[in-house]
Amino acid sequence: MQFDPSENSYDIVIVGAGMVGATVACGLADSGLKIALIENTRPRPFIADEIPHIRVSALNLASEQILRNLGVWQFLEAMRLCPYRRLAVNEKAQKRGLLGKLPDISGWARTEFNSASVGRSHLGHIVENDLVQHAFYERIAQHDALELICPANIKSFHKLELGYQLVLDSGKTLNTKLVVGADGAQSLVRQHSDIGQYQEQYEQHAYVMMVSYDGDQQDITWQSFRPEGPLAFLPLARSGDVSYASLVWYDSVERIKNLKSLDNNDLLDEVKRCYPKALPRLLAMHTRASFPLYKSHAKTYVQERVVLVGDAAHTINPLAGQGVNLGFMDAAVLVDVVGRALLNGEDYASSETLAAYEKQRRGYNQLMMNAMDAFYYGFSNKHLPLYVARNVGLGLAQSAGFAKNKVTEFATGMVGSLPRLAQFH
Numbered sequence: 478m479q480f481d482p483s484e485n486s487y488d489i490v491i492v493g494a495g496m497v498g499a500t501v502a503c504g505l506a507d508s509g510l511k512i513a514l515i516e517n518t519r520p521r522p523f524i525a526d527e528i529p530h531i532r533v534s535a536l537n538l539a540s541e542q543i544l545r546n547l548g549v550w551q552f553l554e555a556m557r558l559c560p561y562r563r564l565a566v567n568e569k570a571q572k573r574g575l576l577g578k579l580p581d582i583s584g585w586a587r588t589e590f591n592s593a594s595v596g597r598s599h600l601g602h603i604v605e606n607d608l609v610q611h612a613f614y615e616r617i618a619q620h621d622a623l624e625l626i627c628p629a630n631i632k633s634f635h636k637l638e639l640g641y642q643l644v645l646d647s648g649k650t651l652n653t654k655l656v657v658g659a660d661g662a663q664s665l666v667r668q669h670s671d672i673g674q675y676q677e678q679y680e681q682h683a684y685v686m687m688v689s690y691d692g693d694q695q696d697i698t699w700q701s702f703r704p705e706g707p708l709a710f711l712p713l714a715r716s717g718d719v720s721y722a723s724l725v726w727y728d729s730v731e732r733i734k735n736l737k738s739l740d741n742n743d744l745l746d747e748v749k750r751c752y753p754k755a756l757p758r759l760l761a762m763h764t765r766a767s768f769p770l771y772k773s774h775a776k777t778y779v780q781e782r783v784v785l786v787g788d789a790a791h792t793i794n795p796l797a798g799q800g801v802n803l804g805f806m807d808a809a810v811l812v813d814v815v816g817r818a819l820l821n822g823e824d825y826a827s828s829e830t831l832a833a834y835e836k837q838r839r840g841y842n843q844l845m846m847n848a849m850d851a852f853y854y855g856f857s858n859k860h861l862p863l864y865v866a867r868n869v870g871l872g873l874a875q876s877a878g879f880a881k882n883k884v885t886e887f888a889t890g891m892v893g894s895l896p897r898l899a900q901f902h
């Protein structure tokens with residue numbers, strides 16, 4: 478089939494208007510390209526004073542800057558978000574076996590990273606994924622070059638000589654020179670393009686719980702490591718004069734199954750029993766959801782007129798909250814690469830052009846996956862010398878000012894050479 482430059486033709490079709498796909502669209506909105514976004518699920522609407530939505534993310538400063546530069550942040554700020562100024566990591570005391578005979582060194586096995594120590598007002602924000610998506614949709618509506626088709630499902634993909642034809646379930650046909658697969662971990666685009674992936678499931682699952690707590694909105698997010706898996710606390714914006722937090726309990730499949738079987742009151746009691754003392758006084762358990770954990774990496778990000786971004790290209794263990802931050806950075810680099818090709822009069826959709834995107838992102842994404850594995854396997858281990866080494870390491874990290882500031886800077890994402898969208902302008 479030939480490429481048909483009719484009204485159903487788009488320079489780029491982005492499949493999946495989640496946080497990452499919407500970033501690519503808004504980043505290219507003024508490039509002169511005609512872009513369609515296909516999304517199969519409408520995000521839950523924003524309602525003031527409601528209980529926050531269950532899916533949340535910790536966005537670092539680099540991601541915030543991308544959203545600011547795209548004119549999306551102001552819409553998000555008008556809904557709900559919670560800045561965090563401090564980030565803490567500690568290891569919960571082990572009382573069993575030989576470990577129980579050791580002096581309790583877990584008291585000082587705590588490291589706290591503070592935005593003030595690196596001259597910043599905050600380290601990041603905890604946001605609700607649906608609200609980020611909403612903020613993007615408000616911005617997309619302001620751009621004439623962007624067309625959001627939602628809800629819509631793809632019925633079929635056909636390869637054209639220089640692009641693709643996508644047929645939607647409504648019967649609408651879209652021809653395009655480039656398909657961006659931003660359709661998440663189960664990416665249909667990746668599967669249709671026969672791009673394989675490396676995948677490994679972790680033994681732990683994550684149980685995410687929305688709770689309300691007594692007192693003011695907290696400015697600290699923390700993780701307490703145990704051999705069974707970490708226990709995390711992520712504060713959220715107050716809603717209807719109530720403070721909320723997202724708790725993430727990582728544990729074995731059996732343990733999560735057991736937690737799921739408890740009613741809200743019993744689960745709340747179990748959380749109070751097992752979480753460290755740093756947990757504020759909980760008032761109620763609201764919603765909850767479990768997630769299997771796996772890492773995956775597409776064998777290539779670029780294949781003839783198809784490019785993958787975000788979770789469609791890679792998924793990472795969420796224990797350090799990096800997934801969508803990596804995805805935003807993918808999107809920002811892709812926008813740079815396409816923009817540069819347009820300026821130079823080159824084919825923005827060719828594999829040669831897009832190879833520059835993969836070159837910049839694959840290595841870094843792999844590095845982050847490896848780092849999460851080091852955390853995951855390092856802290857899951859019950860081995861005695863490792864326990865002592867970890868605690869000593871955390872204790873030293875707490876007192877090592879320079880190194881700690883380096884880690885704090887790293888957590889903001891504002892390090893290395895940043896794509897244009899992540900820079901201050």
Ligand SMILES: Cc1cc2nc3c(=O)[nH]c(=O)nc-3n(C[C@H](O)[C@H](O)[C@H](O)COP(=O)(O)OP(=O)(O)OC[C@H]3O[C@@H](n4cnc5c(N)ncnc54)[C@H](O)[C@@H]3O)c2cc1C
Binds near residue numbers: 494517533630685799
């Ligand atoms: C428990 C948990 C906690 C996490 N916490 C954090 C955190 O704190 N910080 C962080 O950075 N990351 C976190 N992540 C990871 C983060 O949620 C993902 O990396 C992020 O959602 C990926 O964004 P995305 O836009 O690439 O994909 P998605 O969010 O999956 O969006 C894909 C979009 O495509 C749509 N779609 C899918 N298939 C189709 C189709 N065939 N046609 C049309 N549309 C389609 C979907 O409806 C969706 O809107 C966490 C993940 C988990 C599981």
